[in-house]
Amino acid sequence: MPAPSLTAAWRPVDTGDDTVAVAERAAIGTTARVAVWPPDDLPAALAATDDVLDALDHQASRFREDSEISWLHRRNGGLFLLSDGLAEALSVALAAARWTGGLVDPTVGEALISLGYDRDFATIDAYGREAAGPSAPVPGWRTVWLDGPMLRLPTGVRLDLGATAKALGSDRAVRAAMAATDGAGGVLVSLGGDLAVGGRPPCDGWPIQVADEPEPGASARTQSIRLVSGAVATSSTTCRRWRRADRVMHHIVDPRTGLPANGPWRTVTAGAATCADANAAATAAIVAGDLAEDWLARARVPARLVSHEGEVRHVGGWPDTDGDPIAVRSRSHVYDRASRP
Structure with a gap:
């Protein structure tokens, strides 16, 4: 079967399975990957994904x-x-802030800027010699008032939607791709490893390789799983790191301190009904530190946690x-509350 024609931005990915078509491109500071079956649905799914990513970038990129x-x-x-x-x-x-008890908070923007994450990550000097500024206090999500499309934002509050926006993009792209095709097949959209699926999965589910980027001197840990429905997302302290003088920074801020989270986990991968839920849970677990396993178990979120030393823990029914x-819960924590912030 001839490969579907793609726009210049998208590159075909050879998976060795001609029943599924896959393509990827750079997008919103990461890599977007789209997989569909039947293969003829790929051009429509890519066009729909392009529209979603362009809109999200113009809406939410600081x-x-x-x-x-x-x-x-x-x-x-x-x-x-x-x-x-x-x-x-x-x-x-x-809604994610409410669900996680403030472990995920969209008002960390000023704190990230004070740590040096003040521009697109690709342009940050990972070995910067300048000293970090003093930690900026996090105003807290309760200072933001939202009623439908009406927002009241206090003076001095800078928003950063990094804990949810990329994952929301995967959710949106899956919905858009399914609407753009006849809906008889299935689609997977991954943005930097935060992925969601829709429609009918391939036999036994979509094959997913879960991996973490190890720290210097540590070994990588990988696992293969299958995803029939819902989403999987990963948060890590190892993939977006930079130096300020003698301090190593990363992009996951603890809202309680305004500093990078310093718990025992280097990577957390979580499964949920939506990618927004999954990424909120994974980020919350990084911030929760020693309390992460208890929080995830209470929330009934299947998750895989990797410590800085490479020890792997499974909670909440992770295979x-x-x-x-x-197996992910059918109920979405974040989307159930999205209309009542």
């Missing part, structure tokens, strides 16, 4: 001068009427054997 969220920050507080897209993204972020399916 690194674009022309984004909606950057426009809000330049106004430095006030009452605003948001676009539907940014209103949804912020609503999901606030122990390679190739086994992961």
